[in-house]
Amino acid sequence: MKEKIEIPLSKTKIYLIITGSLLFVAAGIWLLFNTNLYVDFPLKLFRNPMIIKGAGILSILFFGTIGILQIKKLSDKEPGLIIDSSGITDNSNATSVGLIEWNDISDITTKQVMSTKFLLITVTNPEKYIEKAKSGIKAKLMRTNMKMYGTPLSITSNTLKYDFDELEKLILTEFKRNKNVG
CATH class of the missing domain: 2.30.29 (PH-domain like)
Structure with missing residues (x-):
């Protein structure tokens, strides 16, 4: 190969990932503060407030991290x-x-x-x-x-x-x- 092939990062895709991450963080926050809404849920496991809060915290941490990493990637000028x-x-x-x-x-x-x-x-x-x-x-x-x-x-x-x-x-x-x- 004589030439160098550079493939740029897609700012559009990065913005979509950030938007999705923010939605999941918002859902995690909602779960964290609305654990009593699931008392009639068919699966007993998902009626447990600790499970719901845990899911909310995991959602916030996981998708928050992804969002932060993608925000950093937006300012990256290097090719992908x-x-x-x-x-x-x-x-x-x-x-x-x-x-x-x-x-x-x-x-x-x-x-x-x-x-x-x-x-x-x-x-x-x-x-x-x-x-x-x-x-x-x-x-x-x-x-x-x-x-x-x-x-x-x-x-x-x-x-x-x-x-x-x-x-x-x-x-x-x-x-x-x-x-x-x-």
């Missing part, structure tokens, strides 16, 4: 993804670690959870990339990915100005091309 002869430089999500070198990649597979598709980037030395994490939370998220999927690295098009199927084709083509070179 760069694909060149060195590898894939990922700046698309919370667990992005920068450059993933072609020589380190052993496999690329697609996984779908619910309606979200993502590429799993399997590397020969996962610890090398987990150590690149800039925070303990990021490293913990990457270790969770490692336990669930066998690799700490994943790429989605959720925040990119690019269709997932096209992204998948592009990355797989460049992986094959650059694996044959090295």
Whole structure:
């Protein structure tokens, strides 16, 4: 590959994620202060005020974190993804670690959870990339990915100005091309 392919972040998609996060935070706050509304709920578990408050708190914490991370991403001027002869430089999500070198990649597979598709980037030395994490939370998220999927690295098009199927084709083509070179 001679040229560098840069895929920008999609501000529209980021704003949509922020809006969704705010709605879930609002729902969490509502659950937190309206636990008595579920006394007639058919499932006994969901009549328990502690369960309802717990769900509200988890919603606030989880979606609040996602919202904050996306707000930070709005001011990010770097491209979401760069694909060149060195590898894939990922700046698309919370667990992005920068450059993933072609020589380190052993496999690329697609996984779908619910309606979200993502590429799993399997590397020969996962610890090398987990150590690149800039925070303990990021490293913990990457270790969770490692336990669930066998690799700490994943790429989605959720925040990119690019269709997932096209992204998948592009990355797989460049992986094959650059694996044959090295």
